[in-house]
Amino acid sequence: xxxxxxxxxxxxxxxxxxxxxxxxxxxxxxxxxxxxxxxxxxxxxxxxxxxxxxxxxxxxxxxxxxxxxxxxxxxxxxxxxxxxxxxxxxxxxxxxxxxxxxxxxxxxxxxxxxxxxxxxxxxxxxxxxxxxxxxxxxxxxxxxxxxxxxxxxxxxxxxxxxxxxxxxxxxxxxxxxxxxxxxxxxxxxxxxxxxxxxxxxxxxxxxxxxxx
Amino acid sequence: xxxxxxxxxxxxxxxxxxxxxxxxxxxxxxxxxxxxxxxxxxxxxxxxxxxxxxxxxxxxxxxxxxxxxxxxxxxxxxxxxxxxxxxxxxxxxxxxxxxxxxxxxxxxxxxxxxxxxxxxxxxxxxxxxxxxxxxxxxxxxxxxxxxxxxxxxxxxxxxxxxxxxxxxxxxxxxxxxxxxxxxxxxxxxxxxxxxxxxxxxxxxxxxxxxxx
Numbered sequence: 001x002x003x004x005x006x007x008x009x010x011x012x013x014x015x016x017x018x019x020x021x022x023x024x025x026x027x028x029x030x031x032x033x034x035x036x037x038x039x040x041x042x043x044x045x046x047x048x049x050x051x052x053x054x055x056x057x058x059x060x061x062x063x064x065x066x067x068x069x070x071x072x073x074x075x076x077x078x079x080x081x082x083x084x085x086x087x088x089x090x091x092x093x094x095x096x097x098x099x100x101x102x103x104x105x106x107x108x109x110x111x112x113x114x115x116x117x118x119x120x121x122x123x124x125x126x127x128x129x130x131x132x133x134x135x136x137x138x139x140x141x142x143x144x145x146x147x148x149x150x151x152x153x154x155x156x157x158x159x160x161x162x163x164x165x166x167x168x169x170x171x172x173x174x175x176x177x178x179x180x181x182x183x184x185x186x187x188x189x190x191x192x193x194x195x196x197x198x199x200x201x202x203x204x205x206x207x208x209x210x211x212x
Numbered sequence: 213x214x215x216x217x218x219x220x221x222x223x224x225x226x227x228x229x230x231x232x233x234x235x236x237x238x239x240x241x242x243x244x245x246x247x248x249x250x251x252x253x254x255x256x257x258x259x260x261x262x263x264x265x266x267x268x269x270x271x272x273x274x275x276x277x278x279x280x281x282x283x284x285x286x287x288x289x290x291x292x293x294x295x296x297x298x299x300x301x302x303x304x305x306x307x308x309x310x311x312x313x314x315x316x317x318x319x320x321x322x323x324x325x326x327x328x329x330x331x332x333x334x335x336x337x338x339x340x341x342x343x344x345x346x347x348x349x350x351x352x353x354x355x356x357x358x359x360x361x362x363x364x365x366x367x368x369x370x371x372x373x374x375x376x377x378x379x380x381x382x383x384x385x386x387x388x389x390x391x392x393x394x395x396x397x398x399x400x401x402x403x404x405x406x407x408x409x410x411x412x413x414x415x416x417x418x419x420x421x422x423x424x
Contacts, residue, residue, distance in 0.1 A: 048270055048272075058260055058380065060260075060378050060379075060380040061380050061381075063378065064378070064380065064392060064394060067391075067392070068393075068394070068398075071391075071401070166272050166275065166276070167272075168270065168272040168273050168276065169273075179279075179283075180276060180279070181280075182276060182280075185397050185398075186280075186397075189283070
């Protein structure tokens with residue numbers, strides 16, 4: 001049984017884009033499994049008093065982030081086109097991703113991120129999401145299911161779990177022994193951590209937290 | 213003439229500690245010169261509405277930061293002892309560093325960071341700073357000069373320049389062509405950027421900003 005990392009992302013999150021594009025190859029090379037978990041950062045930001053992205057609330061940080069993202073994407077050979085609206089409403093895309101099964105979720109997630117940040121398209125448009133599902137040969141009924149009570153509740157539950165697990169940003173990587181790594185720039189460290197030890201069935205933070 | 217990076221740090225900043233300990237060896241190996249520039253983050257935080265460290269204002273982020281720092285220090289073989297007070301008042305240490313000349317500043321800065329984060333000592337205590345100066349064979353009169361109008365004004369000017377250059381956190385690395393890199397985890401990228409091109413005498417941001 002391969003060690004597994006929960007890869008938490010929000011489709012509105014800029015740094016989740018390079019992370020989503022890089023994660024699978026790195027994890028596979030290290031023998032680590034990824035569990036793709038879309039969630040909403042919005043409620044977590046609101047809970048700490050932010051009604052907008054910190055990159056909009058703090059313009060210096062925002063200017064820096066866009067330039068930093070440019071450099072990262074150039075280094076990783078990822079196209080980057082800044083969307084007109086930031087942050088975008090990621091609710092429908094996240095629900096769509098959850099309506100798909102785990103096998104279809106990564107390809108859909110990458111397609112959404114590419115539409116948003118490589119092409120600068122809106123991801124809150126049902127027509128766009130339908131086209132992405134079709135282009136990836138994924139179940140197009142996922143779009144209708146996205147509005148079902150079951151899927152809405154599933155996304156609420158995921159977002160609540162993210163909050164319970166102390167997440168405060170995206171992307172975040174959570175190992176089975178409860179180590180949290182935040183940011184695209186911690187992806188390699190998260191994978192190395194997970195690969196370095198056998199998986200642990202149950203989480204029991206204080207006693208299992210390793211010092212190394 | 214070697215390319216130069218301005219290495220902006222605040223003695224109160226946790227991530228400035230591993231950056232200060234790692235910077236010289238990495239820069240030297242790449243043929244890059246470092247210009248060590250202590251400044252105060254406090255006025256920049258206050259200007260954006262924070263009256264305390266964001267790691268205290270946002271407890272999730274704070275808990276994460278300390279654990280992340282533990283992991284980074286373990287990887288870099290740096291001792292880490294969390295000081296009782298955080299953030300510490302870095303004013304006197306920053307003035308002392310500026311009272312020294314550029315040749316003495318790096319050794320003093322590393323000694324202050326080690327006292328603070330490897331030993332958990334207070335760095336606002338003149339006796340501690342005097343002992344660090346003595347232990348590094350540095351000019352002990354720097355401590356008295358730290359309270360001179362000249363040095364006070366020098367630190368104010370540095371902090372104003374940091375603000376003008378759009379800095380919003382520490383450590384920050386600024387290349388001669390005006391590229392800003394923020395965080396200990398961007399040190400390598402900053403050095404690679406600086407090493408990749410010959411130094412530019414004058415800054416003229418819009419036209420010199422390279423796309424790569």
